[in-house]
């Protein structure tokens with residue numbers, strides 16, 4: 001179904017998710033009950049915030065969640081900076097929904113390996129929540145998640161429920177100095193070699209910067225992944 005765009009989104013609530021990262025729950029203006037937008041997990045919203053240059057924010061909510069959720073990091077980008085400071089009741093414009101997202105229906109029966117860095121956890125969470133709502137369709141679900149420091153991890157309240165649902169979660173930080181951290185350090189790609197040998201027929205779902213995606217793709221291909229078993233959301 002083609003969505004009518006642009007739409008006005010109203011901020012329903014704002015939550016501090018991690019250092020300089022806030023989660024915004026939003027609803028299309030006039031929506032009753034659920035948000036009613038059609039999107040694929042991992043797709044990205046192009047938002048007009050005030051008069052700033054429009055910017056991309058991946059949906060962090062699964063399509064079947066009641067509200068739309070976006071993760072916003074405070075960066076130098078003017079739209080991110082302005083949205084980061086917005087409060088309940090304020091409005092933004094959804095100009096379009098972009099990227100192909102992750103078509104999980106085509107991956108039934110396979111092990112899912114999510115690989116995400118930074119705010120790439122937003123599209124990861126969208127697809128993971130969708131996959132967990134139909135977990136019998138998939139094999140093992142692995143989440144590899146990298147951030148700068150322990151304070152930069154989002155969804156710390158939710159990760160326990162991911163593990164309780166059988167998800168193998170591995171986290172890595174790239175700047176350990178000054179933190180108590182007994183886990184691994186480095187970039188998220190370094191975790192791949194620890195989990196991949198134990199999987200059968202896996203597909204990788206990669207969420208990150210262009211550089212991270214290129215490096216992860218190379219690493220996966222060196223480890224024997226076929227190009228079509230490496231998916232990105234945009």
Ligand SMILES: Cc1cc2nc3c(=O)[nH]c(=O)nc-3n(C[C@H](O)[C@H](O)[C@H](O)COP(=O)(O)OP(=O)(O)OC[C@H]3O[C@@H](n4cnc5c(N)ncnc54)[C@H](O)[C@@H]3O)c2cc1C
Pocket residue numbers: 044056057058059070071072073074075080117118119120122146147148149173174187188189211212215234
């Ligand atoms: C399609 C699209 C969607 C976007 N969605 C959002 C969104 O939902 N929310 C938002 O705030 N911004 C979004 N942006 C904007 C963009 O991602 C911002 O630059 C972002 O906020 C940067 O912060 P970060 O936390 O993702 O990454 P960073 O803070 O730069 O990095 C996070 C972690 O990744 C590690 N890292 C750095 N380089 C690599 C590498 N090469 N390989 C592996 N790990 C590495 C870092 O060390 C750190 O651990 C989007 C942009 C595009 C193009």
